[in-house]
Amino acid sequence: MSEFFAMGGYGFYVWSSMGMVLFLMLLEPIVLKIQHRSLLKNIQRQKRRQASKH
Amino acid sequence: MAINWFKYSSPSSFYPLAGKMIPVFMTLAIVLIMGGLYWGFFETPDVLSDQKQYYRIIYVHVASAWMAMWLYVVMVAWAVLGLIFNTRMSYMMASATAITGAIMTALSLWTGAFWGQTSWGTWWDWDPRMTSQLILLFLYIGYIALQSAIEDNRRSDRASAVLAMVGLAIVPVIYYSINCPDPNECASLHQESSLKRVESNILIAMLVVTAGFWMYCFAVILMRVRNIILQRESHTQWVERLEVKK
Numbered sequence: 001m002s003e004f005f006a007m008g009g010y011g012f013y014v015w016s017s018m019g020m021v022l023f024l025m026l027l028e029p030i031v032l033k034i035q036h037r038s039l040l041k042n043i044q045r046q047k048r049r050q051a052s053k054h
Numbered sequence: 055m056a057i058n059w060f061k062y063s064s065p066s067s068f069y070p071l072a073g074k075m076i077p078v079f080m081t082l083a084i085v086l087i088m089g090g091l092y093w094g095f096f097e098t099p100d101v102l103s104d105q106k107q108y109y110r111i112i113y114v115h116v117a118s119a120w121m122a123m124w125l126y127v128v129m130v131a132w133a134v135l136g137l138i139f140n141t142r143m144s145y146m147m148a149s150a151t152a153i154t155g156a157i158m159t160a161l162s163l164w165t166g167a168f169w170g171q172t173s174w175g176t177w178w179d180w181d182p183r184m185t186s187q188l189i190l191l192f193l194y195i196g197y198i199a200l201q202s203a204i205e206d207n208r209r210s211d212r213a214s215a216v217l218a219m220v221g222l223a224i225v226p227v228i229y230y231s232i233n234c235p236d237p238n239e240c241a242s243l244h245q246e247s248s249l250k251r252v253e254s255n256i257l258i259a260m261l262v263v264t265a266g267f268w269m270y271c272f273a274v275i276l277m278r279v280r281n282i283i284l285q286r287e288s289h290t291q292w293v294e295r296l297e298v299k300k
Contacts, residue, residue: 004095010108013172017111017165021118024157025270029080032277039284040296047294 063141065283066292072276079273086266094259108172109256111165116260117267119162122190123228125155125271129197130222133215145211146286148218149201150279154271156194163187174243182231183244186224193221207286 007014062068094113129151136144166184167177178184197214204210232244252260287293 007110008107010106010172013108013168014110017114017168020164021114021161024161028154028157028274029277032274032281035281036277036284039281039288043284043288043293043296046288 063139063143065143065146065287066290068143069280069283072280076273076276076280079269079276083266083269083273086262086269088266090259090262090264090266093262094256098253098255098259106172108169111169111172112256113260113263115162115165115169117264118158118165119187120264121267121271122155122159122162122187123225124268125151125158126190126193126218126222126225129155130218133218136211137215142286145207145215146279146282147275148215149198149211150275150282152194152197152201153278154274156191156198158267158271159187159191159194163191170243179243181243183228186228186231189224190228193218193224197221 005011005015062071091113094110098110129148132144132148132151135141136148163184166187170179170184171177197218200217201210201214204213284293284296
């Protein structure tokens with residue numbers, strides 16, 4: 001197992017590349033999901049505010 | 055039977071359609087990327103004749119580099135459609151594509167640096183391929199910055215579309231920076247992209263991971279375009295009727 005992670009002495013290079021890819025490609029959809037939620041909530045809040053005005 | 059393509063050019067009908075497509079593309083992305091990487095890490099030789107195990111960086115490096123270049127073409131295509139037909143949806147697609155394109159470009163540069171350090175002994179070199187890829191990153195950033203600098207959406211869409219079109223000139227430069235007709239005339243550190251010379255298992259893994267990256271890009275671009283629709287159409291009735299999903 002540790003031999004696999006060592007990558008024949010190139011572990012640092014291989015896992016730094018893979019790690020950054022994994023990090024950014026998980027971060028992007030998560031950020032978009034959070035943004036989506038808060039946008040929908042804001043729209044609902046605005047709707048309620050307008051409804052209470054009338 | 056004629057399909058009414060313009061039906062989906064309205065945000066209110068595109069929004070639910072995109073919502074249905076996101077899980078499909080995301081699932082495909084996960085399956086293809088995991089499958090491709092599994093194949094690339096466990097079903098390929100540890101040591102090739104001239105390269106050691108760092109060659110495994112190639113799977114994500116090639117995939118992100120191809121996506122970086124391809125997404126720029128896609129972004130310009132949406133921008134041009136927007137300029138011709140003046141459809142809001144095309145502009146929204148163009149601006150949703152930009153950030154993912156920038157991320158892919160950054161990933162290709164990052165993974166390329168680790169590749170370069172192992173294979174050429176340097177993190178960075180002002181070689182034609184790397185330099186043109188860096189310019190591509192700046193073009194994406196310029197597009198995003200210009201769009202966010204202009205308050206009025208219609209004006210920012212048109213201005214950034216023109217910028218994107220001008221920037222298209224970099225794409226053939228990137229392509230020919232390594233695939234140049236006469237190798238004696240351009241001294242490039244970056245190796246040529248010659249798919250025929252790649253060992254077949256590695257090639258399969260590379261292509262599968264690239265397909266997975268493509269699906270990922272579809273998924274996140276659709277996620278982002280839905281958010282852009284919500285931001286821009288927040289005053290409309292159909293948006294107000296949307297429910298918050300638990």
